[in-house]
Amino acid sequence: MRTKVKDIMTTQVVSVLADTPFKDIAETLIADAISAVPVLDGYDRVIGVVSEMDLLRKEEFRDQYYREGYRPPLRARLRHRDAKDKAAGDTAAELMTAPAITVTPETSVVQAARLMDEHDVKRLVVVDANGRLAGIVSRHDLLKVFARGDADIAREIRDEVLERSLWVETSRVRVDVAHGVVTLSGRIDRRSDARIAGRLTQRVNGVVDVVNEIAWDEDDTRA
Template sequence: MYRRIKDVMTHEVVSTGGQTSFKQVARLLSDNRISGLPVVDGQEKVVGVISETYLLQHQAQQAEEHGRRHVRRPKLTRSARTAAAKARARTAVRLMTRPAITASPDHYLTEAAKIMSERDVERLPVVDDTGRLVGIVTRGDLLRVFLRTDEEIRRDVIRRVTSGLDVPRYAVDVGVEAGVVTLKGLLELRDDVELATRIAAQVDGVVAVSSRLTHRRTGSRARSAAGAFGHM
């Protein structure tokens, strides 16, 4: 089974309430050596997220506002108005970004990585079906999958590829060096070659796949790629 967020997330999460003061938020970040934290309501449901970036923007904006106090300012853009509002924020609820971008414990790590990349966020609060905070996952947590040894990756690729194709283990020779997988062997169908490459590429810790597989004949598989490796 591909690794999920619940396998790498931090369960003990530092969070805060909406009425926490600016200075208390700064203290929480500093004391716990973290760069962001979720904001929760009375039922521990996530309502927003605060990043240390917002606190730095607060300070920068305050300095800029002071310097331009006696200067006529042009009409602000939407993003500039948002930044100005954060500069005046005194509590977490005013400082946070909402709605919070969250994830489920059962999301695959690849899904979490896609969300972080597309939404340009450093962390995702993890919530249960009711929206309650149960953990947090960061980009650093996702990168840990690349710390797997080549031998661990090799064993995983062999198991998943041969199981997905329903072929003997000796049918595919798998080599791994620095996370780069090389596949060799003779398979029955061209579709098998393409499927083997896709399966190997989705194994945790794989950096790239080089396929030197060959095939006896052209043909199609009755089952889909998703069916082949969706429940291993």
């Protein structure tokens, strides 16, 4: 019921090696119209990521800190020390952000989305059990989950939620889906099961919202 990273990730990934020169990285980003590349060691293990911003720091610090007669305030120097070190880098290993934020192919898309939000990144590197590059998953890839058709969502709710997960009689429950919004209606024996049906439906990938209108015969939640 949960879509995993392996279901939506990009497997054809452009990467660079630790000793790849600055200019070659820049040309790779431009030629492939991408904004970042994973950095690999000699065993295809991911050791970091180089982004456009990592490369642009060289020009940024050339303008801000190397102008004749200019000396930035102490606080600014301390705050940007790491960025300044990167600005002096000439290879991927010197320019990259490390360690890379990674997920595995088995990671759920929900976990991946939370990681992106937590670290304020637009993509995550996907690695196998040995840390080797397996793919890339981006915010754009995550949006594919919500592009599922209404009929497909309704089918999964009926088969996975109502038939397999609840273990109660659900033949009187109706499922309607419009633009990802699910309306559950009809009737079920117990109020607790109606609540569970709503919660499980909310977890189905592609569901935007759930309107739970299921009526019940017995209110077993009062106790």
